[in-house]
Amino acid sequence: KGTTREQRALKYLKEHAREGDPDSVLETFDEFCRTQEWAMNAAEEKGDILDEIVRELRPTTCLELGTYCGYSAVRIARQLSPSARLITVEVNPDYAAVAREVVKLAGLQDKIEVINVDSGDVIRELKDKYDVTKLDLVFLDHWKYLYIRDIKLIEEEKLLKKGSVVFADNVIIPGAPGYLEYIRGSKNYNSTFYSVHFEYMDDMKDGVEKSVYIGDE
Ligand SMILES: Nc1ncnc2c1ncn2CCCCCNC(=O)c1cc(-c2ccc(F)cc2)cc(O)c1O
Numbered sequence: 001k002g003t004t005r006e007q008r009a010l011k012y013l014k015e016h017a018r019e020g021d022p023d024s025v026l027e028t029f030d031e032f033c034r035t036q037e038w039a040m041n042a043a044e045e046k047g048d049i050l051d052e053i054v055r056e057l058r059p060t061t062c063l064e065l066g067t068y069c070g071y072s073a074v075r076i077a078r079q080l081s082p083s084a085r086l087i088t089v090e091v092n093p094d095y096a097a098v099a100r101e102v103v104k105l106a107g108l109q110d111k112i113e114v115i116n117v118d119s120g121d122v123i124r125e126l127k128d129k130y131d132v133t134k135l136d137l138v139f140l141d142h143w144k145y146l147y148i149r150d151i152k153l154i155e156e157e158k159l160l161k162k163g164s165v166v167f168a169d170n171v172i173i174p175g176a177p178g179y180l181e182y183i184r185g186s187k188n189y190n191s192t193f194y195s196v197h198f199e200y201m202d203d204m205k206d207g208v209e210k211s212v213y214i215g216d217e
């Protein structure tokens, strides 16, 4: 099998999803992960919470760290208003290539920009190179030990404003203990923990953390 799991998922999406229809792409990806091969998508209960956050917040500028195949990028962008956009960062070139195809299949290439770099490098460039003033929504879903490094970078760059939401996946499995301690200990955030099932596994529990920035601009 010369193909990777991510390439097999993309092939399945191209064969079974309705082009230009984000909902169809997500449903089809979930079907693939339930019937063919598991993949680390922020899906099902995690996706439902993400949907609710985007619906309530109506963010203009979103940042996602850890694109993987673009599942959560599509999930976020399908609810964004016409002028809103999502910048999603993926250090793995193979994942980034598949994600760009998934975004195109969903017809969301005008709202989503996939950047193939390490998150640590892009955060410092968001203002100058990516014309970002403030981030309304940050979704942390890349390497778990990097969550704390990157939230500190985002704070240093003064990219958050009162009401900005930082949403973190996998705070139980694989876990992000350093991040949880930091964000829950910080007076600049109000954090809420949600116990959820691990993606596509009905007998495993994970957790996601929603933190609202209340600190100084
Ligand atoms: N500095 C950077 N910047 C951008 N991308 C970057 C990066 N550094 C890395 N990446 C690229 C992301 C690497 C994947 C991150 N996600 C994960 O590692 C992840 C793993 C599991 C999982 C849990 C238990 C298991 F048994 C198996 C898998 C579930 C999930 O929901 C996950 O999100």
Ligand SMILES: [Mg+2]
Pocket: 040, 041, 042, 141, 169, 170
């Ligand atoms: Mg995840």
